[in-house]
Structure formats: structure tokens, C-alpha cells
Amino acid sequence: MHPLAALLLALGPHAAESLAHAHDAPAAWVSAPAHAARAAAASAPLPKRVYGYLPYWQSIDLASFRWDLVTDVIAFSVDVGTSGSIVNPRALPGAALLSTAHAHGVRVHLCATLFNGSTGSEIPAFLGSAAARANAATELAALTPDGLNLDFEFVPGASRDAFTAFVQQVRAALPPTAELTLAMPSTTAYSGYDVPALAAAADRLLLMEYQYHWSGSGAAGAVAPLDVVQQAVDGYLSRAPAASFAMGVPYYGYEWPTTSIAMGFCSSTDTLAVSPGITMSTPSGNVSTPVTSVVRKKNCGW
Numbered sequence: 587m588h589p590l591a592a593l594l595l596a597l598g599p600h601a602a603e604s605l606a607h608a609h610d611a612p613a614a615w616v617s618a619p620a621h622a623a624r625a626a627a628a629s630a631p632l633p634k635r636v637y638g639y640l641p642y643w644q645s646i647d648l649a650s651f652r653w654d655l656v657t658d659v660i661a662f663s664v665d666v667g668t669s670g671s672i673v674n675p676r677a678l679p680g681a682a683l684l685s686t687a688h689a690h691g692v693r694v695h696l697c698a699t700l701f702n703g704s705t706g707s708e709i710p711a712f713l714g715s716a717a718a719r720a721n722a723a724t725e726l727a728a729l730t731p732d733g734l735n736l737d738f739e740f741v742p743g744a745s746r747d748a749f750t751a752f753v754q755q756v757r758a759a760l761p762p763t764a765e766l767t768l769a770m771p772s773t774t775a776y777s778g779y780d781v782p783a784l785a786a787a788a789d790r791l792l793l794m795e796y797q798y799h800w801s802g803s804g805a806a807g808a809v810a811p812l813d814v815v816q817q818a819v820d821g822y823l824s825r826a827p828a829a830s831f832a833m834g835v836p837y838y839g840y841e842w843p844t845t846s847i848a849m850g851f852c853s854s855t856d857t858l859a860v861s862p863g864i865t866m867s868t869p870s871g872n873v874s875t876p877v878t879s880v881v882r883k884k885n886c887g888w
Contacts, residue, residue, distance in 0.1 A: 598739030618682035653690035670721030695733035733765035741778030785826035
């Protein structure tokens with residue numbers, strides 16, 4: 587297997603995307619100045635909250651974007667260093683994004699990420715330092731627009747209580763009107779997340795119910811198998827009320843080169859092909875929706 591593919595398999599969905607686009611330049615919306623945004627025409631409000639991740643490398647036309655399809659945009663992302671300082675502010679939402687989104691009644695959130703590397707030491711090191719946690723809480727509170735999304739992939743079991751305490755610390759540092767959301771692993775099998783405590787501390791937990799199979803998988807399969815996702819969501823619902831969650835669903839897929847047309851058959855190559863990124867969402871209930879372009883390969887079979 588390609589060494590980069592092996593690393594991506596060990597990462598969470600957003601961590602893998604971030605690594606794949608680590609050298610991409612920020613899109614124009616990141617630093618664009620404010621401009622006069624025409625107030626949105628009256629339209630029927632969406633029946634659910636619809637969160638959409640907007641990665642810093644993804645270009646969008648702010649004037650023509652379908653703002654009526656989302657209620658919340660999450661700018662992805664700034665990086666939290668192990669010292670608690672913001673070490674890569676590439677996704678701080680520019681004035682143009684803020685003014686245009688607000689003109690359409692859409693809230694803007696900042697996503698702050700901390701991903702473990704190959705040694706898995708980054709998140710424990712950060713959470714193990716009271717000074718780092720305090721520094722991060724202060725800096726993030728100062729940078730937060732309408733909301734803050736914390737995305738730590740993944741918290742080890744030994745750091746469970748420290749992570750919960752950090753989330754509570756961030757909540758206390760944020761203005762009362764700011765919303766705090768957390769990107770969560772697909773299942774409750776990850777022992778580093780105290781779901782009841784986190785649901786109580788945050789406004790909503792965003793479940794990453796995608797990338798069960800991805801472009802580096804050894805066998806063809808669904809990005810979000812319905813039976814597996816149902817079981818995963820039921821696990822979360824057994825630990826906190828339904829209003830605590832937004833389920834992330836994939837609006838993308840892969841075509842697979844395989845050695846047979848049989849369902850779930852082994853991939854015929856381990857060539858790495860990473861999907862381009864997470865873009866804006868479309869409504870499908872209470873969801874947080876990543877959208878990527880389809881990765882196309884020749885001689886594919888499902």
C-alpha cells in the first residue's frame with residue numbers, strides 16, 4: 587500500500603481531507619473584503635438546521651451561491667497547535683463571506699482542528715497542558731464569529747476527561763450568543779468522547795457518518811452503508827437526546843476499479859486517489875453535509 591494511503595486510513599475523514607489539500611492556496615473568500623450584499627428575497631425557512639463545511643481551498647461565488655439551502659456555514663479550518671496557539675489561520679472567514687452570509691440570514695462558524703499525526707501524540711500533548719487549553723480557549727473565543735466548531739480527530743481514551751473539560755472551558759469563554767458544535771466520530775466506539783457530557787456542554791454534536799469506504803479502501807463499498815449508519819446513530823441516540831445531534835451525510839461517491847463486478851469485491855489497485863474536498867451542503871433533514879466531486883477511474887465495477 588502507498589505510505590500516504592496507510593496514513594490516511596488511520597486518520598478521520600476531515601483529517602484526511604485536510605492532509606490531501608495541505609498545500610492548496612486559500613480561496614478568495616478567505617480574505618475578500620466586505621462588499622454590499624443585496625438582502626435575500628423572502629423564502630420559506632428550512633425546517634431543520636443545515637450545516638455546511640466550506641474548506642479554505644474551495645472556491646465559491648458568494649453572489650450566486652444557493653444560500654437558501656443552508657442555515658449555517660462552517661469555515662474549515664484553522665489549526666490549533668499543541669501550545670494552544672492558532673498556528674494556521676488560513677480559513678478565518680473574510681468580511682465578504684460574513685456580510686454575504688448574514689445578508690441571507692445564514693450563520694458563520696469557524697472550525698478549529700487538531701489532528702493526530704503518525705505518532706498519535708498531538709491531541710494528548712495539547713489536552714495534557716492546562717496552559718495550552720487556556721490559551722486555545724482565549725484565542726478561539728476572540729476569533730469566533732457566530733459559532734465555533736471543534737474538530738479533534740481522534741481523542742484517545744486516556745484523554746477523555748481532559749477533552750470534556752476543554753470543551754466546557756471553551757463554552758465558558760465564548761460569548762453567550764455563540765454556538766459551539768463538535769465534529770464527532772461516526773460511532774460511539776471511540777472511547778475518547780464522553781457523549782452525554784459533551785452533548786450537555788455543546789449546542790450540537792455533528793456526526794461524521796461518511797467515509798466508511800473511501801478511495802484508498804481495499805474493497806469496494808458504500809461511503810455510508812445504511813445499516814451501519816443506522817446502528818451508529820442508534821448508539822448515539824442511546825446516550826443523548828436526538829436534539830443534541832446533526833447527522834452528516836455524504837453527497838458524493840466513488841467509482842472503483844475491481845477484479846470482479848461482484849458487490850464489495852477487492853479493489854484491483856492500491857493507487858491513491860483522494861477526493862477533492864468538502865464543500866457546501868444541501869438540505870436533507872438535520873444534517874451536516876460534506877460534498878465532494880466523484881473520483882472517476884477507468885474499468886470500474888461496484
